[in-house]
Amino acid sequence: MVKKILLLLSALVMLGCSAKKDKCGTKEYSDFAQLFTKDEIYDKSLKNTHKAQLMASFETKALLTATYLNPVFAQRNCKERFKNQMRDGEYFFIGVFITNSEQSEFNKKGYQLTLNGHLPIDIKLLDDNDPLRYEMPMMNNWSTYYKVKFPKVETEELTLVFENNRFGKDILTYQKEKPKALFAPLNRLAK
Numbered sequence: 001m002v003k004k005i006l007l008l009l010s011a012l013v014m015l016g017c018s019a020k021k022d023k024c025g026t027k028e029y030s031d032f033a034q035l036f037t038k039d040e041i042y043d044k045s046l047k048n049t050h051k052a053q054l055m056a057s058f059e060t061k062a063l064l065t066a067t068y069l070n071p072v073f074a075q076r077n078c079k080e081r082f083k084n085q086m087r088d089g090e091y092f093f094i095g096v097f098i099t100n101s102e103q104s105e106f107n108k109k110g111y112q113l114t115l116n117g118h119l120p121i122d123i124k125l126l127d128d129n130d131p132l133r134y135e136m137p138m139m140n141n142w143s144t145y146y147k148v149k150f151p152k153v154e155t156e157e158l159t160l161v162f163e164n165n166r167f168g169k170d171i172l173t174y175q176k177e178k179p180k181a182l183f184a185p186l187n188r189l190a191k
């Protein structure tokens with residue numbers, strides 16, 4: 001009898017967790033259900049993250065992780081946190097580690113970052129408590145993190161080049177998501 005009561009109470013505690021709304025207030029979930037739901041932002045960020053490495057004499061001189069943010073935040077419905085839907089440019093979350101450097105600054109000491117041959121328009125150093133850092137994959141304690149804005153690119157392929165005048169360059173390629181046509185399935189039927 002005691003075992004049945006304990007089992008019933010534990011089931012009520014797990015299922016009876018108060019329902020909460022997600023960060024944007026669109027979906028409700030319980031603490032228990034959150035364990036089994038997929039984190040869409042982390043998943044999409046991980047798919048759009050690449051790593052570049054500059055080496056000399058079999059030694060890593062600089063390491064860069066770059067996450068293409070436009071596809072990650074294109075479908076966000078949260079208007080309070082994401083007023084800028086990143087339509088005015090190409091945005092990247094950049095993590096940089098440069099050996100023998102106190103603060104890894106990728107735009108100094110001969111390092112350069114370009115997207116399809118264009119230099120960044122805006123480079124924002126992110127502090128340790130920036131909410132964007134908590135949603136991105138491949139975080140570490142020794143890198144310096146930036147939000148970098150490049151001019152809008154019309155081509156579907158993006159080429160991000162991280163280079164140094166002494167250690168060479170590494171090239172990262174990204175694909176833009178094609179906008180979905182509203183009547184594409186109907187157009188195929190008409191043919």
